Amino acid sequence: MTASPTAASAADWLRLDRQICFSLHAASRAFNGVYRVVLKDLGLTYPQYLVMLVLWEQGDLPVKALGEQLRLDSGTLSPLVKRLEAAGLVRRERSARDERSVQVRLTEQGAALRERALEVPRRIGAATGFDLAEIGELRERLDRLTSALDAAAEEAARETR
Amino acid sequence: MTASPTAASAADWLRLDRQICFSLHAASRAFNGVYRVVLKDLGLTYPQYLVMLVLWEQGDLPVKALGEQLRLDSGTLSPLVKRLEAAGLVRRERSARDERSVQVRLTEQGAALRERALEVPRRIGAATGFDLAEIGELRERLDRLTSALDAAAEEAARETR
DNA sequence: CACAATTTAGTTGTGCACAACTAAATGGCT
DNA sequence: AGCCATTTAGTTGTGCACAACTAAATTGTG
Structure with missing residues (x-):
């Protein structure tokens, strides 16, 4: 299996795989990192910011719809939204029509935070070049x-x- | 830049930010997801696979060097490497010359796993198009x-x- | 109507990322 | 030599991602 063409090219692919895997993994974490710093002022984590962005853009939504937009399941969203509620940015309210559904509503404070968030993309975008x-x-x-x-x-x- | 610079363009940037944030976040998780499925056979997680790729390519390395290659700190690597050790893929040995340093060495089993990993990039790459x-x-x-x-x-x- | 299947949130457990910290070894400096 | 700063791993705590599961409400079907 040493000098055969299949083994050699498979090894090459493995090396390429390392490179692309690493690049994407690193880019994702770098992105997360720069947002972490900028969002610190707002008291938000990066995924929390994503949720707030959706709410600011589309208004109150059930957890289900949030999950579809962000491709996140309830295992991730439930505790995250609870933390947003604990921070006073949203309220969670069972829908009267369908008691399975939980509506996530921006509070005054949550809606107001958008003003400060308008700064964020500029701070990121300008710096990335x-x-x-x-x-x-x-x-x-x-x-x-x-x-x-x-x-x-x-x-x-x-x-x- | 539009004629009316302040509020409108800031909101536009916020919308763009949502789009690019989401795209990268989603790509990273999709990448993670497809590797999760493929790596299941090997008993590796995606970050564990990244560590093994580095070890296969460069041989035994101290934790420090692994961290530099992958831009991961000891808080992430220490438990991860311990799990690889528990799986029998690596050994951790304090360096005799510098007792602060821990050398991560491939076991026979860890080195042998490379053969099976050669399949991985093909399974991914072929499908991504x-x-x-x-x-x-x-x-x-x-x-x-x-x-x-x-x-x-x-x-x-x-x-x- | 009764009841099975589906939908919607939530919970539990595992692993990763990272900040903040500790512990021990090393190297440099006076 | 003595001491201090640095280096290297590891630990602790918080939050996210996701699989597997539970609980409750709703819907569909006989």
């Missing part, structure tokens, strides 16, 4: 990658079954 | 983003001090 076109292109590529990966996960899971 | 050039380009962009973000985090941290 990426212009709008580049951001858009990167985003398009990442979304394409995500779709492909989701499909691949489906495929891989099917193989295992 | 990205060719080598695209992977390279994406990687270059992500690395540039990471550098910029690291610099931005430095900058932001300096502002706060």
Whole structure:
């Protein structure tokens, strides 16, 4: 198996895999890191900021809808939203019509926080040196990658079954 | 930039921020997800796989060097490496020359796992539909983003001090 | 109507990321 | 030599991600 072409190219792929895995992993953590610093002033973590962004944009939503928007399940969202509630930014209210559903509502304080959050993208964007076109292109590529990966996960899971 | 700069453009940036934040966050988790499925056979998590990739490529390393390669600190690596040890894939040995340092060594079993891991990149890569050039380009962009973000985090941290 | 299947949140347990801290060994400096 | 700063791992605590599970309400079907 030493000098055979299959083994060599498989090893090359392993090296490439290390590179791309690492790049994405590092980028994600770097992103998280810079937001952590900027969001510290607002008292938000990065995932909490994502939730607030959705609420600011779309108004009050049930946990279910939040999870769909952000692709997060209740195991992640339930405690996160509770922490937002503890911070006084949202209220959780059982829907009267469907008692299974919990509506997440911005409080005055939560809505007001948006004003301060308007600063955030400027502080990030300005410093990264990426212009709008580049951001858009990167985003398009990442979304394409995500779709492909989701499909691949489906495929891989099917193989295992 | 539009003619009316302040409120409208800040809100626009907030919306863009939501989009790019979400795209990267989602891509990272999708990546994690597809690897989770594929790595299940090997009994590895994604970060554990990253550590093993470095060890396969570069041989035994102290925890310090692993952390530098992967930009992970001891708070993450110490328990992770312990779990790899518990799985029989590595041994941890205090260096005789410098008793502060802990050398992470592949066991026979750990080295042997590489053979099975050679399958992994093919299973991922084939399914994503990205060719080598695209992977390279994406990687270059992500690395540039990471550098910029690291610099931005430095900058932001300096502002706060 | 009765009851099984589905939907919606929440809980529990495992692992990762990171900040803040501790402990021990080392190296440098006077 | 003596001491202090640095280096290297490890520990503790908080929060996120996700799998597997539970509980309760709702919906669909015979």
